Amino acid sequence: MTAPQVSMDDIVALCKRRGFIFPASEIYQGINGFWDFGPLGVELKNNLRDAWWNAMVRTPPLAPEGLASSPAGEPLSIVGVDTSIIQNPKVWEASGHVGGFNDPMVDCRETKQRYRYDHLWVAVLEGADDVPMFAFMQGESGAAEKKLEKVAKKKNVPFSVKKFPLTDLKTHDFSRVVGPDSDKAGTLTEPRQFNLMFKTYVGAVQSEDSAAYLRPETAQGIFLNFKNVVDTTRVKVPFGIAQIGKAFRNEVTPRNYIFRSREFEQMEMEWFCHPTEAPAWHEFWCAERTRFWKDLGLTGDNLNLRKHEQDELAHYAKEGVGTFDIEYRFPFSAPGYGELEGVAHRVDFDLRQHEKHSGVKLSYFDQEKNERYLPHVIEPAAGLSRGVLALICEAYTPDPNRPSQVYMKFHPRIAPTKAAIFPLVQKEGMPEIAEKLFRDLRKKHVVQYDAKQAIGKRYARMDEAGTPYCITIDGDTLSGQTVTIRDRDTLSQERVALDKVAAFLDEKIGA
RNA sequence: GCGGGCAUAACUCAGUGGUAGAGUGGCAGCUUCCCAAGCUGCAGGUCGAGGGUUCGAAUCCCUUUGCCCGCUCCA
Numbered sequence: 308m309t310a311p312q313v314s315m316d317d318i319v320a321l322c323k324r325r326g327f328i329f330p331a332s333e334i335y336q337g338i339n340g341f342w343d344f345g346p347l348g349v350e351l352k353n354n355l356r357d358a359w360w361n362a363m364v365r366t367p368p369l370a371p372e373g374l375a376s377s378p379a380g381e382p383l384s385i386v387g388v389d390t391s392i393i394q395n396p397k398v399w400e401a402s403g404h405v406g407g408f409n410d411p412m413v414d415c416r417e418t419k420q421r422y423r424y425d426h427l428w429v430a431v432l433e434g435a436d437d438v439p440m441f442a443f444m445q446g447e448s449g450a451a452e453k454k455l456e457k458v459a460k461k462k463n464v465p466f467s468v469k470k471f472p473l474t475d476l477k478t479h480d481f482s483r484v485v486g487p488d489s490d491k492a493g494t495l496t497e498p499r500q501f502n503l504m505f506k507t508y509v510g511a512v513q514s515e516d517s518a519a520y521l522r523p524e525t526a527q528g529i530f531l532n533f534k535n536v537v538d539t540t541r542v543k544v545p546f547g548i549a550q551i552g553k554a555f556r557n558e559v560t561p562r563n564y565i566f567r568s569r570e571f572e573q574m575e576m577e578w579f580c581h582p583t584e585a586p587a588w589h590e591f592w593c594a595e596r597t598r599f600w601k602d603l604g605l606t607g608d609n610l611n612l613r614k615h616e617q618d619e620l621a622h623y624a625k626e627g628v629g630t631f632d633i634e635y636r637f638p639f640s641a642p643g644y645g646e647l648e649g650v651a652h653r654v655d656f657d658l659r660q661h662e663k664h665s666g667v668k669l670s671y672f673d674q675e676k677n678e679r680y681l682p683h684v685i686e687p688a689a690g691l692s693r694g695v696l697a698l699i700c701e702a703y704t705p706d707p708n709r710p711s712q713v714y715m716k717f718h719p720r721i722a723p724t725k726a727a728i729f730p731l732v733q734k735e736g737m738p739e740i741a742e743k744l745f746r747d748l749r750k751k752h753v754v755q756y757d758a759k760q761a762i763g764k765r766y767a768r769m770d771e772a773g774t775p776y777c778i779t780i781d782g783d784t785l786s787g788q789t790v791t792i793r794d795r796d797t798l799s800q801e802r803v804a805l806d807k808v809a810a811f812l813d814e815k816i817g818a
Numbered sequence: 819g820c821g822g823g824c825a826u827a828a829c830u831c832a833g834u835g836g837u838a839g840a841g842u843g844g845c846a847g848c849u850u851c852c853c854a855a856g857c858u859g860c861a862g863g864u865c866g867a868g869g870g871u872u873c874g875a876a877u878c879c880c881u882u883u884g885c886c887c888g889c890u891c892c893a
Binding site for chain 1: 819828829830843845846849850851852853854855856866867882883884885886890891892893
């Protein structure tokens with residue numbers, strides 16, 4: 308069954324109207340690619356964040372048969388860190404984020420190869436305007452010249468080669484250029500500066516010596532602390548290090564609401580394991596992570612597990628078993644999907660790189676097996692901001708039969724507000740009882756008190772906020788010490804004893 | 819980055835050269851024993867921003883910012 312077609316515009320309007328998400332710096336006409344979370348949005352985000360931290364760090368999964376050093380059924384070992392957004396710039400050279408990406412680059416649309424713009428040359432037949440040019444890497448003109456020779460024979464023109472740097476060619480003429488690894492003309496993109504990291508300067512005086520970057524992923528902070536954690540926390544491979552935090556990418560095109568924004572939040576866990584066990588752990592984490600999202604209500608066809616094709620793998624994942632994406636069908640991506648979480652096999656790329664660049668030994672010594680090695684890494688990396696968006700999209704439920712026309716069907720565990728407490732009318736002592744109940748419940752749950760306006764309007768408000776339960780104090784409360792609890796999804800009401808309301812919420816929300 | 823579209827109240831929108839509007843929402847009061855009910859009232863917009871044309875611009879022109887769609891990009 309496919310979800311009813313809802314428009315992204317309607318979701319955005321509700322998020323604004325009810326205080327989930329606002330455009331950042333809106334009173335100054337906003338800023339492209341940045342968003343603020345409002346009162347309901349931050350509760351929702353915190354709930355997702357806490358659910359992840361609980362699932363990974365506080366109560367990690369139990370060890371599967373035959374993989375972990377601990378016996379099957381024992382909890383896996385995962386510890387948390389919270390590392391700095393700004394690190395020594397050498398970190399990003401080691402990780403591969405700068406270097407190849409700071410110079411203007413030219414991509415080949417066909418082969419997906421990427422070349423330094425200033426390292427490419429082209430070879431062309433002198434005096435022939437209507438034949439292809441062949442690009443080659445500086446100093447490796449052999450293949451290009453052979454191809455030109457063929458062309459010269461075919462066209463019956465003299466074989467007289469002219470060579471010059473690609474930078475001398477107008478980008479308009481790129482349509483005539485055959486890429487170094489391609490055999491079609493016009494597949495090279497215009498040169499582009501790939502500077503996707505935000506740059507800043509450390510210290511009050513700005514100079515290139517003090518340049519630094521805002522982290523483009525939280526993962527590196529974990530690798531930087533691998534040795535610290537091993538040395539101080541008695542963890543043994545296999546184990547995990549988890550982190551939740553902001554990351555920044557100067558995206559070319561921020562798009563699709565908060566899906567691709569320039570400042571976002573990640574939830575990443577690096578699972579360090581023996582190289583030979585990495586494929587099995589990869590499979591394990593794919594299943595675990597899928598289950599996590601399903602438990603939060605992302606069910607059915609809207610969730611999809613997809614293996615990356617070889618040519619779309621990141622630089623660190625090429626040698627491993629690959630990357631799986633957990634994807635969600637957003638209204639803007641339908642019928643396709645958008646990435647929610649990637650489970651990648653990063654092999655030992657990061658530890659190896661940091662060992663090389665820092666000169667610090669990062670290998671792990673297994674006492675029992677008397678074996679020293681660089682652990683492989685399985686990385687489940689989820690987008691917290693994207694997760695929030697997926698939860699919002701999944702929750703958005705049009706319903707022409709109710710006054711609000713729409714309600715937010717959040718799983719009670721992640722709903723921003725768990726319950727609202729209403730006195731049915733503002734008299735006969737009802738507000739006093741309701742307020743006391745409110746003060747009582749709020750110690751443990753996010754609850755709201757609302758006595759204003761008609762009861763129907765108050766229910767409607769809570770439907771749009773996605774509050775799963777509305778507790779109403781009425782005439783029978785005065786005589787029988789019971790309240791009604793209205794269920795957001797079914798609209799049905801049940802009577803519950805006043806002193807059992809807290810237990811009711813605990814049970815429903817799983818507190 | 820390229821091409822197209824859009825921008826008027828918190829939301830959805832009307833207003834095509836002559837005094838800024840509606841519905842919804844919000845707030846206050848009255849009413850009200852269960853689903854945006856009723857009555858009364860109130861707040862909120864220099865029409866995204868800047869410049870130009872004009873006696874006069876939300877309206878026409880230019881620039882710019884933001885959003886949406888399609889390419890491109892997303893290591």
